[in-house]
Amino acid sequence: MANLCEICSKSQTTGSNVSHSHLKTKRTWKPNIQRVKAVVNGETKRVNTCTRCLRSGKVQRAI
Template identity: 70%
Template sequence: MATCEICNKGVSVGIKLSHSHIRTKRTWSPNLQRVKAVINGSPKRIMVCTRCLRSGKVQRAI
């Protein structure tokens, strides 16, 4: 599965619990965006989560 290239956030696994207490496995995927960012002075396409984009950890290339 894909992970954020800045914070390494990836898929987390857990259980879904219904009202009748039936437990099934499920996954939570991070909201990843393919972004053109400046890495080591040159523009590059990377997968970044929206938390990193919003907090300013990524400098976007124009």
């Protein structure tokens, strides 16, 4: 599954793990993406959306 929210375009970000001795290694943060049935333009579709969009009501789930 793609790590991209189809509603808000939230995607994976990168950064560094920093140890106590200040050594840095690359790491990624991935958004919590769920594949849900949602109503889009009056039709029921499966969309990849982040949990923030689900919780805030930007996505109307289909029954």
